[in-house]
Amino acid sequence: MTGTRIRVGICGYGNLGAGAAREIEKFPDLELVAVFSRRPVEIAQDVPVVRLEEAGAWKDRIDVMVLCGGSATDLPEQGPQFARDFCTVDSFDNHAEIPSYLAAVDEAARAGGRTSIISAGWDPGLFSLMRVMMGAVLPEGMTQTFWGKGVSQGHSSAIRALDGVVDAVQYTVPDHRVMNQARSGEPLEFTAGERHTRLCFVVAAEGADTGRIEREIKEMPNYFAGYNTEVHFISAEDLLTNHSRLPHGGSVIHSGKTGEENVHLMELLLKLDSNPEFTASILLAYARAVYRLHAQGEVGARTVFDIPPVFLAASSRDTLITDLL
Amino acid sequence: MTGTRIRVGICGYGNLGAGAAREIEKFPDLELVAVFSRRPVEIAQDVPVVRLEEAGAWKDRIDVMVLCGGSATDLPEQGPQFARDFCTVDSFDNHAEIPSYLAAVDEAARAGGRTSIISAGWDPGLFSLMRVMMGAVLPEGMTQTFWGKGVSQGHSSAIRALDGVVDAVQYTVPDHRVMNQARSGEPLEFTAGERHTRLCFVVAAEGADTGRIEREIKEMPNYFAGYNTEVHFISAEDLLTNHSRLPHGGSVIHSGKTGEENVHLMELLLKLDSNPEFTASILLAYARAVYRLHAQGEVGARTVFDIPPVFLAASSRDTLITDLL
Known part of the structure; x- marks a missing residue:
């Protein structure tokens, strides 16, 4: 698939960035082209390590930048900064700050004509999606989230x-x-x-x-x-x-009622041996989605709530419909 | 919310249709305006029961028709027929026939300038969605579906x-x-x-x-x-x-690997006291989605894979982002 693959950059090489660099080989339509880091780092992959300040020079050579910095200090700065020059995905997880972070990334992405998806890990991310879908489907009910062990x-x-x-x-x-x-x-x-x-x-x-x-x-x-x-x-x-x-994991549990007394349980359960590798894998699936969204002409910042699931999969829509619907 | 509510018709009044008619009151932005039936039926709701042949006269009075007929003989005929005059949702569940059913509904919906979502129950439906998302996120893995008890x-x-x-x-x-x-x-x-x-x-x-x-x-x-x-x-x-x-229920279980030996389990589990009432509730959430899709100018037949989750929820996108992301 070389030549047609989505060119991915990874920004930040802690546990999450290293996980993304390792897992990308399982995504046949994605290709790692460079790792961006504040400090010099040793990486296992045969791609250049570029200093963060020089990232701008790569804006035509990268389709999606996977932002793997921390939510406390890295992303509030890097999110909006990179969103102007690159399509980006991140796992920003400071729940209380999400609306203002989304607004800042959205403004930058629109200014640069790019597309971003924020907070695309497992919580926020997949768990958030389940909270929305479960509540939509069984409105007379209650959703509770448990994390761990x-x-x-x-x-x-x-x-x-x-x-x-x-x-x-x-x-x-x-x-x-x-x-x-x-x-x-x-x-x-x-x-x-x-x-x-x-x-x-x-x-x-x-x-x-x-x-x-x-x-x-x-x-x-x-x-x-x-x-x-x-x-x-x-x-x-x-x-x-x-x-x-x-390791990590957790459950989103929604218990709802229909009719007079019929009770329904919906639960998404995760048991993860490696939190950073799992989060990195979600980011890579959303990197594919943001590329497709951008290719359709969409501009600005999105959340997992905005993304049609078909955009996440490697297979074509027809194949998904035949094999998985 | 009267006046701005989405006007819903229910076509077919077996277990599923009766469930939809009951559950719709839990969806504050949906309003039942008529039940369509081949035979005269007694219904608990204070809305007209209309003979199926006269449905055409209702095409300007209904925003979304929820098709509650069976997949063996009703939907193959009613799906394409109604999709020309109405926005529709259904839970067509004959897996092998889905691609040809989708094509027939799509053609009719395009001819009539309408929008449909097919196969929007729990399997096909929510379980299908999970199969796509789990496989996208952990490509080195296996998904297996269990039904029951x-x-x-x-x-x-x-x-x-x-x-x-x-x-x-x-x-x-x-x-x-x-x-x-x-x-x-x-x-x-x-x-x-x-x-x-x-x-x-x-x-x-x-x-x-x-x-x-x-x-x-x-x-x-x-x-x-x-x-x-x-x-x-x-x-x-x-x-x-x-x-x-x-009663019904089941699990979609995806077990996948990252790195050398890290194993991750993702499982969506359902335990349902009433299969028809739960399926009806999903149909109503997708009725809301098809209305919004149509309002945005989209035309043709869609599957659950194509729908951004934000379209399913009663709350606004901003509220979802603040409360559930």
Whole structure:
């Protein structure tokens, strides 16, 4: 398929970018042409590593830029900046900031005549899609989202930023009793804090006050306050040996009613060995979609809600209809 | 919202049509204006029942016609016929015939300048969507669909058509051992017959040869041959008391790999107390979508693969982005 493949650039080479660079070979119509990075990085693929400042020179050689930076500081800046010169996809996951981020990327994309899809991971992303579809189909019902068991990289970083902490891993663990209640159709609404426990494994610096660290974790607003939080201090070796993988998963559970008393359960369940590799794979499917959207003349920023599913698949519409409908 | 609501007609008043007529009140932007039926029917709603032949006179009074006839004989005729004069949605479920049915509806819709969405139930429909999305996101993987435990109305009818059968109900039952194997990521492919058992409850006519009936069921091509089929003869009273509800459900299970050895499970699970009411609810969400598609100037027949999810929801795009992304 060389020559007709969609030319992809990857911007950022952390866990997510490295995952995208590895997984792209499973997408027969996509081709990695360059990796863009702030710092020099060693990569396994035989493509150039380009300094971020020089990305502009690549704007005619790349069809879609996959933005793999973090949502805290990288994407708020890079999203709008790249959207002017490139079609982009990203997994921006700061829920509260999504509307303003979307507006900024949309404005840049329109100014440059390009197309972007934002927040296209699994949550936000696939889970968001399911929340919309489940609620549309069974309006008399309730949707609840459970995350885990899995490593939350944002929460792990928040712990690492505390004084006296050398390293840390935080697992989000859903409460299975509450999950089963959500599945049963009981009209109970739980806060995120009631649905989840936060389990923290922390390596403290020698001589650090572990009582103070534990308190600071448990009281951290937005991240841990309001959650049942457990803190365990362990050795650096234990952390490396037993907590260095990045599994994740979760469920979107919608329980709805029809007629007088008929109850229906819809659930999307994910169990992921590698959160970054799975998220990277979703981004690549949406990279294909944004290319097609742009080829149809659409301009501006979109979300997963706006994309016809046919755009995600490698196969033609006719093949999908014959084989999968 | 009166006055701005989408004016809906329901064509056919069996289990599915009656379900749609009941559930429409949960869709605040939809309004039932008439039921169309071949035969006179008693309906609970305060709207006219119109004979099918007179439907043409309603073409300016209805925005979307929800076709609730059967896939064996009703829809192949009614689908293309109504698609010329009305925007339509249906749950046509004869998988092998979908491409030719789509072509016929598309031609009629284009001739009449209308818009249709076909095969918008749960399978085909939501399950088809999941098969496309899961395969797009994890291309190195395998998708398998399991149905049940639930009543298959097509299979029940096929048994009822046999000589000496007074009534019958057929349950499709998935093999949980095989389901768990599909979830585990083992690259095993099973035939539909290996994945499911067919459990038949049959009321035989007095003096009928039950041995012959059992043989005819088990050897029926497409329906039962190749499946592990159990036949139980019971009384008419037992059938009425214990087998008159229409529950169903199932799972789409996709197990895929990333990297060298990371395994990911994606599963959409449905547990439905009432198959017709749930299917009717999906049809109503897609009725909303076809109305919006048509309002944007799109003409012709579409499938669930072609519809941006935002079109299914009652809420505005901005609200969905703020609340659910």
